[in-house]
Amino acid sequence: MTRLLPFRFDQGEQTLWLLDQRKLPFEEVWVPCRTAAEAAAGIRDMVVRGAPAIGVTAAYGMVLAHLSGEDPAEADRVLRHSRPTAVNLFYALERMKPHWGNPEASLAEARAIWEEVERTEQAISQHGAALLKGQVLTHCNTGPLATGGYGTALGAIVEAHRQGRVSHVWVDETRPYLQGARLTAYELCKAGVPATLVTDNMAAHLMSKGQVDAVIVGTDRMATNGDFANKIGTYALAVLCHYHGIPFYPALPLSSVDPKLNSGKDIPIEERSALEVTTIRGVPIAPEGFPAAHPAFDVTPHHLITGIVTEKGVLYPPFDESLPRALARGAGRQASVADS
Numbered sequence: 001m002t003r004l005l006p007f008r009f010d011q012g013e014q015t016l017w018l019l020d021q022r023k024l025p026f027e028e029v030w031v032p033c034r035t036a037a038e039a040a041a042g043i044r045d046m047v048v049r050g051a052p053a054i055g056v057t058a059a060y061g062m063v064l065a066h067l068s069g070e071d072p073a074e075a076d077r078v079l080r081h082s083r084p085t086a087v088n089l090f091y092a093l094e095r096m097k098p099h100w101g102n103p104e105a106s107l108a109e110a111r112a113i114w115e116e117v118e119r120t121e122q123a124i125s126q127h128g129a130a131l132l133k134g135q136v137l138t139h140c141n142t143g144p145l146a147t148g149g150y151g152t153a154l155g156a157i158v159e160a161h162r163q164g165r166v167s168h169v170w171v172d173e174t175r176p177y178l179q180g181a182r183l184t185a186y187e188l189c190k191a192g193v194p195a196t197l198v199t200d201n202m203a204a205h206l207m208s209k210g211q212v213d214a215v216i217v218g219t220d221r222m223a224t225n226g227d228f229a230n231k232i233g234t235y236a237l238a239v240l241c242h243y244h245g246i247p248f249y250p251a252l253p254l255s256s257v258d259p260k261l262n263s264g265k266d267i268p269i270e271e272r273s274a275l276e277v278t279t280i281r282g283v284p285i286a287p288e289g290f291p292a293a294h295p296a297f298d299v300t301p302h303h304l305i306t307g308i309v310t311e312k313g314v315l316y317p318p319f320d321e322s323l324p325r326a327l328a329r330g331a332g333r334q335a336s337v338a339d340s
């Protein structure tokens with residue numbers, strides 16, 4: 001897959017460059033960040049998004065804090081408050097903490113976090129691909145742009161297509177922010193995978209016609225019982241899969257599991273601006289001032305999941321046993337997640 005990465009770090013310039021995902025697929029514009037505060041703004045304002053990509057950006061944000069002479073505690077605080085739901089942000093910041101005050105060690109750790117994203121996603125892509133065949137539906141964007149690696153759910157889809165297992169992908173447009181229409185469609189074009197864009201309310205119809213063999217999605221935060229938060233609309237897909245007897249898989253690195261949460265009910269859900277619902281790219285689609293709700297994520301209960309695709313393999317129910325076992329086995333580096 002031709003990977004369009006969401007960031008690059010230029011050591012000579014002491015700059016983290018973020019590809020402005022708000023402008024894709026129409027323009028490729030790179031935004032420079034020279035301080036942790038600028039990296040935090042990049043996360044908050046959705047220049048960069050997707051759970052693993054947010055984590056890597058936060059790690060490099062701490063590198064920038066050292067290079068620009070910011071107080072590491074203050075930089076950590078600002079980054080921690082950039083977005084609430086993806087646990088990878090807090091995971092990365094915990095890993096950076098032991099290196100506060102040491103620019104070289106800090107840079108080495110940020111690189112290690114990024115390399116870990118690449119390594120785990122290669123494994124996730126292989127494990128996920130083995131589960132997929134025929135026509136697959138996905139939601140939001142979980143490819144290289146969302147991670148800095150190969151992608152989680154989309155990595156598995158692209159690998160399954162490369163292996164000749166998947167013939168066609170249904171891409172949910174993902175209202176209201178349109179990550180599917182703008183970013184997943186863009187990435188699948190670049191990867192040469194046959195795909196069709198659908199609005200989020202078309203999934204039930206496709207399933208009833210036998211045109212969806214599996215649904216695979218990403219994850220922003222999973223509890224140790226398997227409940228997980230992902231882009232708003234994911235829960236509805238899981239319910240539809242249950243009704244139609246279609247396999248439903250979340251794909252994630254184990255660093256997206258919050259070891260402090262044993263159920264999804266305490267996952268913080270980001271509330272975003274109503275304007276993102278009442279307008280599309282600045283054009284109003286509702287009466288001016290009309291109230292709109294915008295929870296950016298929902299929580300899918302574990303009993304709707306067929307299997308959880310991780311770098312350690314596919315986990316099966318009961319997840320409150322298989323997940324902690326995988327965490328104990330695989331994540332020697334699983335940091336405690338001291339979030340806000």
Ligand SMILES: CSC[C@@H](O)[C@@H](O)C(=O)COP(=O)(O)O
Nearest residue numbers: 049050051140142146218219231
């Ligand atoms: C591999 S990325 C997994 C998730 O981060 C992704 O599905 C998602 O919900 C992204 O939401 P976003 O609001 O675009 O950051």
